[in-house]
Amino acid sequence: VVDLYEEINSKPLEEWVKFLGKGGLLFVPSDRKKEFVEEIISYLKEKGIKAVSYEDLNESTLRDFEEGNIDLLIGIASYRNPLARGLDLPHVVRYALFYGVPKIVISLKFEQNISHLLWALTSLRSLVAKKLPHKLKELDQWLGILKRYEYLSEKVERLKKIDTLREEVGKFLSSKEIMELIQTCEEITLRKTEEGYQMVVSDATGYLQASGRTSRMFAGGISKGLSLVLVDDQRAFKHLIKKVRWFNEDIEFTKINGVELENILKEIDRDREKIRRFLKGEEIPESKEILKPVLIVVESPNKAKTIANFFGKAIRRRIGEHELIETSAEDRYLMITASLGHILDLNKEEGFYGVYITQKPVPVYEVIEGKNKIVQSIRRMAMEAQEILIATDPDTEGEKIGWDIAELLRAYNPNISRMEFHEVTKKAILKAIRERRDFNLNLVKAQVVRRVADRWVGFEFSKLLQYTLGKQWLSAGRVQTPVLGWIIEREKEHRKKIYKVIAYIDEIGKLKVDWTFDDKKEAEEFYKGISEIKVELLEEKEEIKNPPPPFSTDTMLKSASDIYRWSLPKTMEFAQALFELGYITYHRTDSIRISDYGINIAREYIKEEFGEEYFHPRTWGEGGAHEGIRPTKNIEPEELKALVLSGQIEDLKKEHLMLYKLIFNRFMASQTRPVKLRIYKLKIEALGKIAEIEIPVQILQRGWDLFLPIEIYMPKIGTIDVSQKKKFISGPKAYPYTHGELVKEMKERGIGRPSTYATIVEKLIERGYVIENKGFLLPTGLGKKVYYYLKSKEEVHEFLKEEFTKKLEELMDRVEEGKEDYVEILNNLYRNII
Numbered sequence: 001v002v003d004l005y006e007e008i009n010s011k012p013l014e015e016w017v018k019f020l021g022k023g024g025l026l027f028v029p030s031d032r033k034k035e036f037v038e039e040i041i042s043y044l045k046e047k048g049i050k051a052v053s054y055e056d057l058n059e060s061t062l063r064d065f066e067e068g069n070i071d072l073l074i075g076i077a078s079y080r081n082p083l084a085r086g087l088d089l090p091h092v093v094r095y096a097l098f099y100g101v102p103k104i105v106i107s108l109k110f111e112q113n114i115s116h117l118l119w120a121l122t123s124l125r126s127l128v129a130k131k132l133p134h135k136l137k138e139l140d141q142w143l144g145i146l147k148r149y150e151y152l153s154e155k156v157e158r159l160k161k162i163d164t165l166r167e168e169v170g171k172f173l174s175s176k177e178i179m180e181l182i183q184t185c186e187e188i189t190l191r192k193t194e195e196g197y198q199m200v201v202s203d204a205t206g207y208l209q210a211s212g213r214t215s216r217m218f219a220g221g222i223s224k225g226l227s228l229v230l231v232d233d234q235r236a237f238k239h240l241i242k243k244v245r246w247f248n249e250d251i252e253f254t255k256i257n258g259v260e261l262e263n264i265l266k267e268i269d270r271d272r273e274k275i276r277r278f279l280k281g282e283e284i285p286e287s288k289e290i291l292k293p294v295l296i297v298v299e300s301p302n303k304a305k306t307i308a309n310f311f312g313k314a315i316r317r318r319i320g321e322h323e324l325i326e327t328s329a330e331d332r333y334l335m336i337t338a339s340l341g342h343i344l345d346l347n348k349e350e351g352f353y354g355v356y357i358t359q360k361p362v363p364v365y366e367v368i369e370g371k372n373k374i375v376q377s378i379r380r381m382a383m384e385a386q387e388i389l390i391a392t393d394p395d396t397e398g399e400k401i402g403w404d405i406a407e408l409l410r411a412y413n414p415n416i417s418r419m420e421f422h423e424v425t426k427k428a429i430l431k432a433i434r435e436r437r438d439f440n441l442n443l444v445k446a447q448v449v450r451r452v453a454d455r456w457v458g459f460e461f462s463k464l465l466q467y468t469l470g471k472q473w474l475s476a477g478r479v480q481t482p483v484l485g486w487i488i489e490r491e492k493e494h495r496k497k498i499y500k501v502i503a504y505i506d507e508i509g510k511l512k513v514d515w516t517f518d519d520k521k522e523a524e525e526f527y528k529g530i531s532e533i534k535v536e537l538l539e540e541k542e543e544i545k546n547p548p549p550p551f552s553t554d555t556m557l558k559s560a561s562d563i564y565r566w567s568l569p570k571t572m573e574f575a576q577a578l579f580e581l582g583y584i585t586y587h588r589t590d591s592i593r594i595s596d597y598g599i600n601i602a603r604e605y606i607k608e609e610f611g612e613e614y615f616h617p618r619t620w621g622e623g624g625a626h627e628g629i630r631p632t633k634n635i636e637p638e639e640l641k642a643l644v645l646s647g648q649i650e651d652l653k654k655e656h657l658m659l660y661k662l663i664f665n666r667f668m669a670s671q672t673r674p675v676k677l678r679i680y681k682l683k684i685e686a687l688g689k690i691a692e693i694e695i696p697v698q699i700l701q702r703g704w705d706l707f708l709p710i711e712i713y714m715p716k717i718g719t720i721d722v723s724q725k726k727k728f729i730s731g732p733k734a735y736p737y738t739h740g741e742l743v744k745e746m747k748e749r750g751i752g753r754p755s756t757y758a759t760i761v762e763k764l765i766e767r768g769y770v771i772e773n774k775g776f777l778l779p780t781g782l783g784k785k786v787y788y789y790l791k792s793k794e795e796v797h798e799f800l801k802e803e804f805t806k807k808l809e810e811l812m813d814r815v816e817e818g819k820e821d822y823v824e825i826l827n828n829l830y831r832n833i834i
Contacts (some may be wrong), residue, residue, distance in 0.1 A: 001215045001225045002264055005237065006256045008100065008230040011042070015046035016097060016228070020265070022068050023094035023272070025174065026051065026289075027077035027084070027210050029232075030203065031105040037074050038097070044072065053603035054083040066092050077102035090216035090753040095226040100140050101236040102203040102210070108174040109196040111195055113713055114162075117169050118146045118646045121200045123239070124178070125642035127185055132177060142169055143645035150647070173199065178249050187239035200233065202240035217312070217328045218278065221291060223271040227265060242634075246643070248310075249633055250426055291333040294433070295385035297378065297405055299392050302425060302580040302651075304336045310426035322377030329430065335385055337378060339392070343371050344404040346455050352830065353459045355452055361826040363448055365404065375408055382413040389419040389436055394625065396816060397755050400447035403439050414656060417701065422625065423632045424582040427597075445817040445822040452826055453478060453808055456560055456833055457517070461796050463784060470499040473767070479752055480763050482802035484787050486737070486745060487770055488779045495735035499523035500729050503722040505684070509711040513684050513691060527728040530686050533720050538692070539681040547669040547704035549592040549620045550628030553754035554747040556587065559662055561740025565775035566655075570741045574659045575629075581651055583640075584663055588754040592628040593621030594670070602671035604634050610706060616673040630667040637661035669707035676701035682715060736776040750806040799833070 017024060028036055033162075037053050045049045052061050054075035064070045066089065075083030077098055087093065106113075106120040121143050128135050142165065149162055167429035172178060182190045182199060189200035206640065207229075214225025231237045244251045298304050301323070308314040308325040311334065315326040325336045344365040346354035356362040367375055382388055388409060390402035399418075406416045417436035421428040454477065461476040501523060513533070517523035551559070560571040580751040585598075599617045606615040620628060635643075640658050678698040684691045695713045699705060729794040737745070739761060744750040752760055761777070764770040769783030791797050799805060808829075812818035 001211050002259065003211070003227050003228050003229075003251055003253045004256045004259065004261075005229040005231055005253050008232040010230075013099060013230075014044060014049060016230070017044065017049050017072060018047075019528050020097065020226075020228070021093050022071050023065075023092050024072045025083060025087070025093060025096045025210065025213055026072050027081075027096060027102065028073045028074070029097050029098075029100040029103045029207075030076050030078045030206070031103055031200070032076075032100070034076075037076070040074055054081060057082065060272055062089070065089070069779065075210075077210055078203060078206045081206075081210075084206060084213065085208040087213050088216065090218055090223050091272050091279060093213050093216075093225070094212045094265075094272060095228065096214050098207070098210070098227070098229040100232040101229060101240055102206040102235070103190070103236050104201050104203045106173070106199045107196065108179070108199055109170055112148055112166065114150050116141065116167075117166065118150060119168070119201060120148070120173060120199055122646040122648070122796065123188060123199075123643045124181070125645075126636060126638040127181055129638040131181055131184075135172075139172075140641075140645055142172075143642070147645065147647045185235075187235055187242065189233055189235045189307070200236055202236045202243060204240055204243035204247065207240060208244060212312070217291075218275050221331045221696065222328060224264070224267050226268060229253070233491055246635055248426065251693075262712075284638075284722060289778075291328055292387065293333045293335060293385045295378075295381050295388045295413075296334055296336045296391050297388065297402075299341055299398070300576075300580055301338045301340075302577065303391075304338045306424050306580060307429055308334070308336050308581050310429060319380050320377035321373050322381075324381055329433070332433065335381060337381060339378070339401065339405055340371075340374060342368060342401055342404070343375060344368065346451060346811050355456075355826075355830075357830060360823050361452070363452055365528040367408075378405070379409060379412045382409045385413060386415065388413055389433065390439075391421070391432070393421040394420045395755055396403065396424055396443045396447045396450070399440055399443035400451075403444045406439065420625070422627055423585040424580060425632050428632075439609050441810060442818045446812045449808075449812050449815055449825055453829060456829065457799050458677055460833055461790065461800065464793070464796065465509050466787070468789065469785070474786060475763075475767060476786070476796075476800060477763065478799060478805050478808065479756065479760050480767075481787065481790060481800040482751060482805060483742070483746065483760055484764055484769055484779065484783055485791070485802075486742070487764075487777050488784055488787055490734060490737050493610050494732040494736050496733040497730055498733045500731065501527045501530065502727050502729065503530065503533055503686070504725040505533060505720055505722070506713060507716070509725070511695065511715055513693070515686075516690075517688060523728065525678065526687060526689075530726060531721065531723045532686075533722050534685040535717050535720055536679055536683040536685070537714060537717050541679050541681070542700060542736060543677050543679045544674045544694075545677055545710075546674050547672060547708070548666065550594060550630055550667045550670045552590055552592050552628055553588055553757065554590075554743050556629055556663065557743045557757060558740035559666070560659060561738050561743070561775070563662065565656060566739065567772065568743060569762045570655075571659065571739075572758040574655050577651070578656055578660055578663075582632055583635075583660060585630050585632060587629050589626050589629065591621060591626035593626065594619055594630065594667075595627055598627060598667075599671060601634050602668055603630065606672060607638065610672075613712065614673055614703065614706070615671065616703070617671055620670065628667070628670075629663055629725050631660070631664050634677070637664050665707040669704035672706065673701075673703040675699060675703040675705050675710065677710070680715065682717075701702065736778050738775050739777065742777060749802060750809055751802055753809070770816050 015374060028040065041051045041053060051069050051072040051074050052070050054073065065073060073083055075081045080086060104116060104119050110535060121139055125139060128139055145165060158403060179190065179197065182188050191200055210710055211227035214227060216223050235280065298641045304325055311327040311329045317324055322337060327334050345368050347364040347366045348354055350364040354364050356364065390405055392398040392402040410416060418439050419432045419436050422430040458475060459479040462474060465474040465476055466472050499517045499520050500514050502512050504512050515526060517526065556575065557568050557571050560566045560594060575584065578584045579587050604616055637657060637660055638658060644652050644657065677696045678700055679694055680697050681692065681694045684693065695715065696710060697706040697713055698753045699710065742761065743757045765772065768780055769786060770777050771780055790800055810823050811820055815822045815825065
């Protein structure tokens, strides 16, 4: 659909209809009611244009419309209107003309419609979150209750409880502070009537439903359609532009003088003529015109569902015991299914733990238990398709899973390619289909090295553990064992005590200085002796501070751990869902680079919210396919939460929204201008002990702190009495690792990768080597016993040291880059183990 707009007063309505021609659907805004439809029909009749109301549709009028005896059908721009949702005449309907922006009008005093109250609160929520945060809790409660009652019958709607709720929401909406808030908003119109004030917002769902009537699927693909909005309310139109992009990021409204309208209408007419000939059987589409069936294999059902939803209503069917989702995109008929993760794994019996050792190691893979029926079903699907696209995750593990699937299908359909995308958006999916590629064998080989190394080291030394300690479920691993060692060493430090004296040098007890002692007596004497502190301003300066980069996997995991105390597996689970549902880019990445498309998302948001001067684009790296973790759409966290609370978006929980907020704010901060700060450099002296600190005392120019707040301090200068502002505490020399600190350690020491950080910790907990207590990771007695036993065996310990793992990780990176022979690496590893 070509989406166009023009001012409503640019020319009379009949001129637009006469220019656009027959086969049109005219939609009037829902606030104009049925009577206005009749007025339009009478007016157009006077101008020689025959139009019929949606209320008069029957077999006879539809036949006349089909034969060109009726020029125009007129309906209400609402998803409930039969003209917007039930009409399917792809050979007749050419364009949709909106005589005014599709709207929802809510009475701020007497509104009865529960759906309208939901729309009102949803539209206001983001604004309330920014300007009236104290009202947010109450607003969210109303949204939750209204959502539950939205589809109840009229009889139930009259219940006293619902009437009371309507009254509460009505008072809120008509309150002075909300009325003033609405007047400041550029996307909501406040309209005064005899009955009181009305709030006007766009009806994005109504627009999409109605304009979608002009473009339908047929044997030769998708027919071209045209939508023209005659704008009568600039605020409602701005609201519409923003909201439709939540559902389809490809929609761009263009002013009508910015396109070759006559050429577009010619294309539309060519498609209608082609469809008519197909329907009459006068023309059989050429093979290049028939939709090409393409099987797309992803890893998860969530991702399959998200992709299918981009292209309209999907058809679901089962082949064997496996689901297939079908839809159309451009010139292809997409058949989408999920492999449910890995299909093959190393055999456990053949050769040396699943690898035949000859001059060249030969890994023996077999179908994982329980996956045979999936393989059989996907093979049957493959025989229905002309082409197969493997769309597993864009990393080494995804490449190997995809390669396995391709090998299992090749005998049934050899036309197989790799499809790679880093965000689940319509634009990215279509680009990946057009730019399909061959498999990257270097990535496959690197994953083979990782799996074989894990198997050999794990199985060989796990056997030793099980035999010696008499527990058949014990295991050792080349990555988990050194990490277990770090956790044990940190716990040793935790058992050691230190003593601190803390003093506060500002009025509100926010800025503190502390002195650390190993000796308790020395600390106590210092505490008793300190009554005043001398604070001297050594230097006052201005400093430009740049934002942190967007998240990579390790920094996302650390932030979620630090702020929410989440475990690594929990954070990765929520990130996986956000990726598969199309809200963030791929979450297993070392990259912080941002694409031009990502920068444009930030540009739109920052410019609209704060002004052009706050936008400061940064790529954070050069080239490459991988990006940092960022939102895929211009939806701020509070708006996303409103859509979830109102039921317009499903499948997201509170934790998903919390993680999305972290990712959104970090990304937007990375694209915002630097902050200018006033910095104090202070010399602090107490009982002969001297310390120097630098602290920010004022923000001189705001920038990325709009997303990531900076703590500002107000220290006292001079001699400060701290006799009532000091304390003595004892505590551990070091705290046990949190999940976040551990992933930072792994990143810095070169152990693990974005795809393995979470699973390493998960395995340690599953095996009972580590427990989690209040967000901290502590070794168990069993964990210590296993680690110290392995450490005592010199021939074993060499393979479980972090130096070995770090070197192997580097070699695997070189295999990925095509700089190292994977066969040689495996041969060397085998010789060393044996």
